[in-house]
Amino acid sequence: MTTDEQIEAHRYAHAEADMTKSKIWKVFFYLLGLTAIEFIIALGFVETGLIEKGITVIVVYILLTLVKAFYIVAYFMHLKFETKGFKVMLAIPLILLIYMIILVFIEGHYVGMFLYK
Numbered sequence: 001m002t003t004d005e006q007i008e009a010h011r012y013a014h015a016e017a018d019m020t021k022s023k024i025w026k027v028f029f030y031l032l033g034l035t036a037i038e039f040i041i042a043l044g045f046v047e048t049g050l051i052e053k054g055i056t057v058i059v060v061y062i063l064l065t066l067v068k069a070f071y072i073v074a075y076f077m078h079l080k081f082e083t084k085g086f087k088v089m090l091a092i093p094l095i096l097l098i099y100m101i102i103l104v105f106i107e108g109h110y111v112g113m114f115l116y117k
Contacts (some may be wrong), residue, residue, distance in 0.1 A: 027075045029070070034068050 038061060046049040074080035079087065 019078070024075070027071055031068055031071055034064050038064050 041051070041057065041060065046053050046057060051057060079090070
């Protein structure tokens with residue numbers, strides 16, 4: 001094992017040691033809180049008619065889901081403790097995938113405007 005590999009192994013082991021039971025429970029309660037907010041919005045506000053379901057509610061749901069996905073990937077899949085190069089390697093295809101999905105929705109709307117006049 002080279003010196004660089006030893007340093008990297010030590011850094012990863014130290015980061016793993018930082019993931020204590022209390023931190024796991026803390027992340028769990030963050031996720032539980034975000035899920036509770038989603039349910040309150042869905043069942044408390046939208047279902048009762050206090051808020052009209054529209055683009056704003058959908059954007060809020062998407063943002064809350066992305067925050068929950070971050071916590072799951074960062075802490076439970078241990079990507080928070082990875083090197084910066086590995087994070088960039090994962091982020092670039094994800095950004096391109098999101099961009100492609102947005103383009104497909106835009107194109108689908110454009111085609112739908114002409115097909116269903």
